[in-house]
Amino acid sequence: MIQFWEKRLQTGIVTEHKEYDERMKALRRELKDAVKKKFAGSLAIRMVDSGSCNACEAECNALSNPYYDLERLGIAFVASPRHADVMLLSGVLTFNMLPHVLDAYAQIPAPKWVITLGDCPVMQAPFEKGFAIEGPAGEHLPIAHHIPGCPPSPDAIIEGLLTFLGKI
Ligand code: SF4
Secondary structure: OHHHHHHHHHHOOOOOOHHHHHHHHHHHHHHHHHHHHHHOOOEEEEEEEOOOOOHHHHHHHHOOOOOOOHHHHOEEEOOOHHHOOEEEEEOOOEOOOHHHHHHHHHHOOOOOEEEEEOOHHHOOOOOOEOOOEEOOHHHOOOEEEEEOOOOOOHHHHHHHHHHHHHHO
């Protein structure tokens, strides 16, 4: 029993990632400042899935969990494009979704921006065209920024948002 507790105390908490935590703390501070500066502390994002496998959405869902907690930094995912500043577009832009994506974009009040999320919306030849696919998204919408990855991890999405905020 004593051996167990000795080992337990020597090992510590193995699920901690101190370097990652420190990096996230710094990124969160930067993001909060950037949102405050560019969007008066409140950035609303309308996520649109134009034909994704849902992994990009799953990574975005993680941004709302208590660890990343983007809402505390002033970033909210909203249900209506009319409440949004930015469209976050994932998926391959299917034939069926194209009119709805364009409709959602039209309903976002100006000034507005589109960020593509993951490799699907910017897919290159020969996969971007097919009977069911109308990509790449850049042919239909003005893309302000692209966040690469398949899927991009939550920290990559945060870095992507920071880069976007630095550009506008
Ligand atoms: S980029 Fe990858 S993870 Fe994201 S929707 Fe496309 S296939 Fe899925």
